[in-house]
Amino acid sequence: MRAHVAAVYRAGMANGSDRMSVEQLAERVGMTVRTIRFYAGRGLIPPPVREGRNGYYGLDHLARLELVRELQAHGFTLSAIEGYLERLPADATPQDVALQRTMLAPWLPDLPETVSRADLESRTGRTLSDDDLEVLVALRVVEPTPDEDVFRVAPAHLSVGVALVDLGLPLDAAVAAERVFETHARQIAEELTEVFRDQVWPHYRESGERPEAMTAMVEQFKPLTVQALVTAYESAVDETKRAIVRRRT
Structure with missing residues (x-):
């Protein structure tokens, strides 16, 4: 699979202008040259395209390294990151990889x-x-x-x-209430993730939209989701109260 990824990437980069030296790539992604070469040795990114003694990197390398960095921020070990990248489609474009990173981005900021x-x-x-x-x-x-x-x-x-x-x-x-929140929040998160993975992501991939458009859409979706959850919860509480009263009458 890694050989196929490399072949697809070389074909896409052959006539492209988004070429970087390993030093330029390191500066752009915020990693050291040594780290990038280590990741390349582990197969996390395709090998560079060789022209004589020079090796060049492109947008696919950049997107994959940014995804690696996002996975690291989520606490993934190197072996887990390797497994995650192995499951990416062999013909995944830089845009596809960037969309994967968008799906991993934190939903809410850290406590301030x-x-x-x-x-x-x-x-x-x-x-x-x-x-x-x-x-x-x-x-x-x-x-x-x-x-x-x-x-x-x-x-x-x-x-x-x-x-x-x-x-x-x-x-x-308080602890019991927190357990209720945690259980149902996890279920909501899993189901909403499925919606994004199965309906939103394919739409953006097929439409050719840039990853930034999906990122902006997710940002707009966040406050609406919170308000929808509050409204649904309030309605459910009112209905639960009415049901209790009906049972007692």
Whole structure:
């Protein structure tokens, strides 16, 4: 399969102008020359096109290296990355590979602020016990870090989380609610991923749209998805309440 990928790539690059030396490719992708050659040796990218003693790289190399970098950011090991790339179609174009990377891009940004426990207590205006912090973690208002006295915080939700702590929300209830959110969020994520993989991605591939167009569409889809989930949840809660009342009458 790797030989076929290389042959397809050489044919596509033969009359193209998007040629880079390994140094230019390294600068563009933000890797060292040594790393690129190591990845080439492992078969993560096709070999360069040779012209005499010189080897040239193109957009396919760039797209695949950017995909490798995205997979690394998601915690994939090198062997897992190799397996992922092996499953790409042999005739995948740079645009196809870029679309794969778009599908892997984080759906939401990281929590925006990192603060110490002292700063967190200063913001909340109260001392936070270990149980209080566990409730906030379960509610995903704060997120622990390897440093036990440092947390990543969602400032917009902090006051609401602390209000629930002050109202005495039991830790067990917060943890149980988090499990419900996690279970159903995973199911929603898997089903939405299937929609993008089976319906959106093929459409963009067949239409010849640039990967940037799909990236922009995904960005626009995010807030709509959040609002749709909130609306559906509110409707479901109201219907559940009505069903409980009907059963009791």
